[in-house]
Amino acid sequence: MSRLIVVSNRVSPPAEEGAASVGGLAMALAAGLRQYKGVWFGWSGRTTEHFDGALATTETDGVTIATVDLEEIDVQEYYNGYANKTLWPLFHYRIDLTAYDRSFGEGYDRVNRRFAETIRPLIEPDDIVWIHDYHLIPMGRELRRLGVKNPIGFFLHIPWPARQLVTTLPRHRQLVEALFAYDLVGFQTTEWLDAFKDYVVHEVEGRVGEDGRIEAFGASTRAAAFPIGIDAKEFATAVHSPAAMRMYDRMAANTVFRSMIVGVDRLDYSKGLEERLLGYERFLQDYPEYRREVFMLQIAPLSRDDVDTYQDLRARLDALSGRINGAYADADWSPIGYVNRNYRRDELAGIYRAARVGLVTPLRDGMNLVAKEYVAAQNPDDPGVLILSRFAGAALQMKDALIVNPFSPEEVAEALKRALSMDREERIRRWRALYNGVVREDVNAWRDSFVAALEATRTDGGQPVGRSLRT
Ligand code: GDG
Numbered sequence: 001m002s003r004l005i006v007v008s009n010r011v012s013p014p015a016e017e018g019a020a021s022v023g024g025l026a027m028a029l030a031a032g033l034r035q036y037k038g039v040w041f042g043w044s045g046r047t048t049e050h051f052d053g054a055l056a057t058t059e060t061d062g063v064t065i066a067t068v069d070l071e072e073i074d075v076q077e078y079y080n081g082y083a084n085k086t087l088w089p090l091f092h093y094r095i096d097l098t099a100y101d102r103s104f105g106e107g108y109d110r111v112n113r114r115f116a117e118t119i120r121p122l123i124e125p126d127d128i129v130w131i132h133d134y135h136l137i138p139m140g141r142e143l144r145r146l147g148v149k150n151p152i153g154f155f156l157h158i159p160w161p162a163r164q165l166v167t168t169l170p171r172h173r174q175l176v177e178a179l180f181a182y183d184l185v186g187f188q189t190t191e192w193l194d195a196f197k198d199y200v201v202h203e204v205e206g207r208v209g210e211d212g213r214i215e216a217f218g219a220s221t222r223a224a225a226f227p228i229g230i231d232a233k234e235f236a237t238a239v240h241s242p243a244a245m246r247m248y249d250r251m252a253a254n255t256v257f258r259s260m261i262v263g264v265d266r267l268d269y270s271k272g273l274e275e276r277l278l279g280y281e282r283f284l285q286d287y288p289e290y291r292r293e294v295f296m297l298q299i300a301p302l303s304r305d306d307v308d309t310y311q312d313l314r315a316r317l318d319a320l321s322g323r324i325n326g327a328y329a330d331a332d333w334s335p336i337g338y339v340n341r342n343y344r345r346d347e348l349a350g351i352y353r354a355a356r357v358g359l360v361t362p363l364r365d366g367m368n369l370v371a372k373e374y375v376a377a378q379n380p381d382d383p384g385v386l387i388l389s390r391f392a393g394a395a396l397q398m399k400d401a402l403i404v405n406p407f408s409p410e411e412v413a414e415a416l417k418r419a420l421s422m423d424r425e426e427r428i429r430r431w432r433a434l435y436n437g438v439v440r441e442d443v444n445a446w447r448d449s450f451v452a453a454l455e456a457t458r459t460d461g462g463q464p465v466g467r468s469l470r471t
Pocket of ligand 1: 157158228264265266299301341342343344345348365366367368369370371373
């Protein structure tokens with residue numbers, strides 16, 4: 001088996017898994033790499049006065065973790081700038097929040113070049129290279145410039161937006177052209193894949209072959225959907241850990257005779273937290289018989305807190321949760337627990353299990369792993385109900401959830417009512433179908449299918465790559 005070199009903006013060594021690492025990509029890669037002997041490379045999270053490309057390496061479970069420090073200006077222009085103020089909002093359909101600053105683009109290209117130059121000496125002839133996410137789209141092109149001939153794949157964890165949005169980006173052609181340096185480009189769902197193909201065909205007169213091959217800019221690549229999953233086995237073990245059980249008991253004690261509704265999200269505008277609270281407020285208003293019968297726990301650890309938009313969102317959520325509690329709370333009951341702290345992964349498992357409803361309502365999400373974790377944590381004999389936004393990539397797979405439009409407070413309120421009054425038989429039937437999907441399409445299946453498709457490009461016989469969603 002060839003060595004796998006994984007590159008992502010940040011790395012999260014398996015040993016540090018838990019409270020230290022929040023975020024879907026970190027979760028998935030920490031789980032996915034454990035069985036692979038290889039290298040995981042990325043930014044250390046630290047800054048240095050002058051970039052020198054010095055690699056810090058450690059080894060955990062046969063995986064070499066290699067990190068590099070960046071300059072402060074790199075962090076501002078590349079990470080806070082182009083990645084999180086330009087691409088993240090735009091790819092989540094928030095053109096109103098998208099900043100188009102030329103210096104961000106320059107910093108983005110510079111860091112991608114630096115990443116490529118730093119990792120280049122570690123790449124051996126048989127290795128395959130797998131680059132992750134929107135921070136690093138041009139890195140494959142930079143590696144090619146440095147003469148790397150190995151198979152290089154790219155996976156986008158977030159949505160690929162509609163062509164009309166992509167074209168608002170100055171130099172969008174260069175960004176898309178960079179994807180053609182890869183042998184394989186993976187998206188979470190066929191919806192994002194189709195949007196990419198639409199851009200290629202209608203914006204740059206490219207061609208899409210039946211077999212997944214895509215030609216444009218005088219080059220060709222392959223593109224397919226590889227829906228990411230969770231490490232379902234690991235999660236099932238976590239549910240029965242002492243920390244999970246302690247947390248479950250704490251939750252149960254706090255909600256005696258009440259049903260708990262849970263939301264777990266990085267504090268991010270794409271997650272629809274404001275809309276979710278408004279939906280819950282609507283529920284309390286429209287179904288007064290449920291007041292005092294329910295308790296909503298929203299866990300929202302802070303993320304990207306040095307970007308203004310995130311601070312604004314935080315202030316609005318503080319106000320909104322306060323308003324709802326102020327309007328509906330009683331001396332011995334408050335409708336919302338809104339928490340910005342970060343829990344350990346096993347504690348989260350216990351919290352999910354104690355919740356009668358998992359409320360996962362992003363406005364736009366590449367996949368959404370919380371939906372899958374909630375399902376994996378349920379008690380098979382008495383499972384809770386998943387309410388899922390139609391705009392999460394996960395909705396294409398998880399059709400037995402109650403699917404809602406997160407922009408409609410009425411729909412969210414009705415779904416809450418339906419979930420809370422659903423009989424056990426229906427809950428079990430829906431949960432079984434969801435659980436089977438979560439176990440079948442887990443993180444190992446995702447990694448293995450991507451790596452196999454990338455390996456296959458070495459002797460590209462024109463076979464179709466990837467797998468389409470089993471829907
Ligand atoms: C990106 C894409 C895609 C959350 N709070 C805590 C905590 N978390 C963990 C969850 C889950 C992960 O973070 C969040 O994953 P998501 O998939 O929901 O969302 P993003 O972070 O936006 O991830 C997304 C994903 O990449 C993978 O491709 O699904 O669409 O946006 O695992 O459990 N973990 C701990 N404490 C917390 O308080 N330990």
